[in-house]
């Protein structure tokens with residue numbers, strides 16, 4: 092198992108403001124799997140993703156990624172873990188406004204000894220002709236493709252996506268999902284995708300549904316639907 096989460100608990104606040112967000116999550120994702128995490132607003136999806144990504148601490152439980160226990164690492168070890176293993180994609184791109192597309196990607200290229208080839212990645216993501224533009228000169232889909240390139244340049248083994256199509260229209264969403272599918276196939280990248288979209292779960296290998304901080308349903312798709320054929324995106 093590439094990612095194993097065991098009895099993960101996480102709360103925020105104290106006294107009257109105390110809220111237990113994750114109430115004992117146990118799940119596993121195989122290497123090269125695409126996995127969707129779904130659930131109603133406030134159910135704890137982003138919190139789970141942030142804990143796995145070392146962006147937030149946990150109260151108890153274990154998170155093992157590629158054989159390494161991540162829960163409880165100190166901040167230096169966590170930043171090494173993020174640098175070596177992870178790529179992040181968020182709903183609102185988070186590009187640096189005064190850097191060009193290429194420069195935004197280069198920032199992450201220098202974080203690793205074995206980056207992917209920049210020109211090839213720009214090509215694959217359809218960004219070659221936009222590489223010298225600034226984020227404000229791009230459409231939403233182009234900005235998200237740039238954010239994906241930035242996450243992928245260091246060839247992460249685990250890609251964490253929080254609402255990657257949340258700000259996009261359905262056609263652009265489909266393009267981005269086809270891209271993620273291609274990347275998964277080409278590089279074997281394990282992916283966790285938090286989404287509200289009910290259709291995306293049909294294209295992935297595994298689905299984890301969270302309700303009120305607990306897993307309400309967890310299954311593997313017997314028959315996956317290619318992103319190009321998803322309905323109601």
Ligand SMILES: Nc1ncnc2c1ncn2[C@@H]1O[C@H](COP(=O)(O)OP(=O)(O)OP(=O)(O)O)[C@@H](O)[C@H]1O
Nearest residue numbers: 103104110112130131132133134135136137138139
């Ligand atoms: N830093 C924080 N401090 C206090 N409470 C927080 C913090 N982060 C999240 N929460 C609370 O934890 C709960 C779960 O939040 P989370 O963002 O994980 O939910 P979600 O399922 O991703 O929701 P959404 O689909 O709306 O993004 C919410 O009640 C939220 O208010």
